Amino acid sequence: MISKETIDKVFSVIRVEEIIGEYVQLKRAGSNFKGLSPFQDEKTPSFVVSPSKQIWKDFSTGKGGTAISFLMEIENFTYPEALRHAAKKYGIEIEETQAEQTEEQKAAQTEQDLLYKIHEVANNFFQEQMYDTEEGQNIGLAYFRERELREDIIRKFQLGYSPEQKNAFTAYALEKGYSKDILEKSGLSIFPENSSNGIDRFRERVIFPIHSFSGRVLGFGARILKNNVKTAKYLNSPETGIYHKSSVLYGLNQSKQSISRNNLCLLVEGYMDVIALHQAGIENVVSSSGTSLTTEQIKLIKRLTENVTILFDGDAAGIKASFRSIDMLLSEGMNIRVLLFPDGDDPDSFSRKHPQEFVENYIKNEATDFIDFKAEILLKEAGGDPIKKAEAIRDIVKSVAFVTNALKREVYLKEVSSKFGLSEQSLFNELGVQKQIAQQNQRSEAPKPQPKLEVVGETVFAVNPLIVLEEKLVELMLKYGDHVLTRSDHENQPYQITVIEEILAHFDEDGYEIQSPVNEKIISEIKSGIESDELRAGKFFLTLMDEEVSDRVADALLEPYENSDWSKHNIFFSKEQELVPKIIEDVIIRHKREFTVKMINDLKDTLKAEADNTETYMKILRLNQLKNEIDEALHRIL
Template sequence: MISRQTIDSIFSAARVEEVIGDFVSLKRAGSNLKGLSPFVDEKTPSFMVSPAKQIWKDFSTGKGGNVVTFLMEHEQFTYPEALRWLAKKYNIEIEEDREQTDEQKEELKLRESLFIVSEFAKKYFIEQLNETEEGKNVGLSYFKERGFTKQTIDKFELGYSPTKRNAFTETAEKKGYGKNILEASGLSIYKDSENGIDRFRERVMFPIHSFSGRVLGFGGRILRSDVKAAKYLNSPETEIYHKSKILYGIFQSKQAILKQNECLLVEGYTDVISLHQSGIENVVASSGTALTPDQIRLIKRLTPNVTILYDGDSAGIKASFRGIDLILEQELNVKVLLFPEGEDPDSFAQKNSSENIQKYIEENALDFIQFKAKVLLEEAKDSPVKKAELIRDIIHSISLIPNVIQRELYIQQTAELMQVREEVLFKELGQNLDRKHKEAKEKRETERRSHSLEVVKEEAIAINPRMIVEEELIKLIMQFGNLVVDLKDDAGETYATTVIEEILQQFESNDLKFGNEIYQSIFEDVKLGYEKEELRTGDFFVKLFDEGKTEIASEAMMEKYSISDNWEKKLNIHIKAKEDNISKDISDTILRYKTFYLDDLIKEFSEILKQQEVDGELRMEQLEKIILLTQMRAKIFKALNRVI
């Protein structure tokens, strides 16, 4: 296990804004940073990062935590994986604290094995390319013929898989990689015989990286034309490789996309590589697959602006229409660029400088309406029927845009371009929107009926007054636990204490407990810390390896900073700090919680009275207890200025 000292060093060195900034485009919002959620599709930024508190909160999903939990959520790392990733980023040497149990080793191995074997395969293919005669003569020669420099080959970690049918598998097995892991990774194929064969043979290899640079899978291109095999071959779907959720080049290109606030989208690996080598680095590829919503959301994390680069192939152009509509649905700005006949992004990049490429893109990229009109008008020629179909196609695309103002501007542009009255187009748009709304309503109604019971249960929990007060007590601990407050005892004497000490004292002296299990567990952690002379507030809990507690802590702490720092400047409104009322808040919250405790006791004694076997003396005793408890309850309500 990683030592506590190493974990502390990692948390001290790691900056949440730096790490998250590698994955999400963040902008300053007062003392915090804001961006679009990396977990869901959204229009308004609800993802907050607090550099001061070193926490993050995604208000759209409720997720939150520290720098480690972000990596666990975003990259699907385990806790040790996230720590090791941060240690590598900040050049921290990892010290092992103690030997892992067999169970812990197995759990880590299951998660890590596919990443490890993929990393091994990448290094193997690189070695084959650069250090073997076959690799140099076949693979390296091919890359050099394509014009790729040594720097470019190294940047994209290109490699070569040799001709021998089990070269990689044999090597991997000798290194100790199990057959089940090799097969699960898709790198090796095991059929009836025990001897495995390589999936990729006699191919140049393109590693496919995650956002953070981990190898997820591979693409391989065969170089011989005299064999019956697919020209390009990708890794099959695995636990870590999902083709529909990955964009080739995203790791190498993300910083350039952020900086230029634009993403160029191409189809193939070599398109990306050639453009990078030419100095155009804000480019990714869909790897020959139809564009998916998950891939578009990857781009949206970095920029709202997409330009699709296509060659002149008519089939590819028609197929692009679906991708354009998907991009519009995600409320991104989309342009399309067609290269001259006979050219594609790869060949064009090989022949032109970065300045010429950039200039060509700027001068020739068309918005989606101009692009569709240009392509479809050539087919429609003078046919009114086909022209009407073209207009309906464009209006359908416009209807997918969530922004009302953008829709109206595009309608105006279409009317001018197609020489059709705006009111006709607005009518067609209205019919499209009505259909969409009807379909969405029917879908919501179906979901509502199927989940009605769950909704009722959730609402019941949401309005449970006891849970609300318990949540408030936990927030007080997280936000202000070590704050010294002045309170008054029953005699009216003032005494100074901390928020945590007051809650602990009140709970212990009155034998109170939290009904919510995770809140009670937090309370036990706080109590344990106090016994060790440590006041455990939110700063402690956001560093725990406990997603539930970390999320609660980050949400409580981020709440303090969710109000814009500019309100007072813009609206001349003074927002009173919660600290100003903390003494009253803690007293009132504890009093409110005591009423629930009293209610439970009153209910318990009332149930005893209902039992027929209760004799007269015991009945009187229970009645006296109920009267006393009711009087105590009344005193609390009076102190809270509430009517019974």
């Protein structure tokens, strides 16, 4: 178990904006940062990060918390995994306390945990085989050196080698105690039917580990080196519980910071293209790993930038594939440029022939927008055939129809009009046709609505004002718990009390029971703090291993908007912290009223079951009188 000292050290140095900045493109908004939600599609940023409070809040989904809770949410980490990831990033040594695992804790080690672990074991095995065995050095390492890769680049991408022996890794993993079941589910081993003897999927290949956004190994790509073998040149891990190829981009873990810094992502086809560009000093590059680009992959890029340059080697298959990729990127609101390398070159060979500055300038200057790219390719195919030329223009307009921004669409159509000498009106008419076709296709592909099921009983949902006010009181404790209030007693003598003490005293009156389980947790912690002479307010709760609580704290401490500075216009507003005494007094009395109403309604429910209900009637009368007094205090007009 990770020691409390280590946890405190992690939280003392961790920077929420740095952690989240690796996943979301953040822009300064007053004292906070804002970005698009990584959990939900949105066009207007609602994801807020507060450096001063070290918390985040996604107002589109309601999620929020600390940097650790963000890692848990985005990477599906457990709490200890998130702490270890953050500690590694900030160079903090993990101190552990000895704790014997219970049977329940052992059983809680899920299949997913085992899949991550077996891939980590395999990754180390493949690297050791390449560096520490004669076969690995003569075949695997020799191949990478033949491709002119430096030692630091080979290690950066954790490249490896799987030996010729058909069950080398399988036997190694079984000896380590991993089961046949987990080896099969990981895709690392193949067990013929009714056989306990497995064989390695990637035997006799060089290995390219495929990492998650945070750097965990999810699967592998593997290249065969023999030319006389009738098998696929490249072999990838199958779909598993942790590896979904449509949701992963090769090189993103190594490239994410450069993509964000350059505000540009270079998209290439293969593993070696990514690695070669990194070696050339160009690090803002990823690959879809030999698969067609997917919406999930585009969203990964969009977290970091909206600008993409597609790099192709000019072969016919690649060019046709690029058309589909362009349309998908446009439909996700991305800004697209395309570059075709000279005949016979790809990003790998081109970057090895030329120095970094030349390659960077070539990409920058030679990349064209998608209209010029499609026009050059399609019109070359059309030649002098007017029908084919019309089809080519229609194909270009079809791509323009995928552009989500109306202003951009109009600019693109003007460009097409100018380039081909066509009237803008005819292009707008064609655009309308293409949009209608797209809408019809969407309707035909959309799942048919299912008939509504009849719901038995009442399904009326209403806001409970008692819980709303309870939430507000807990929020005030979290935000201003140690704030000292000056109050007057019954004899009009002044005394001082903290916000926490005043609200807790109110809750303890009349035997009020906390309605929300999360609030109950928070109040229980606050009371424990008071018993040990400690006032526990907002930041205390951020280090607790409880996602619900950290989410609640983020709700309390972070607002979706910041007020502009109106003082330069001689317009002044009171800030909430200046009105704390009045706000607390007001919320407490409103909460007291709603609790009184609840007690009246509860008593009314018992009337029918009582034979002699005189006493209950008297209680209801007294409570109604109290409610009227509270209403008068609140200046209600009844």
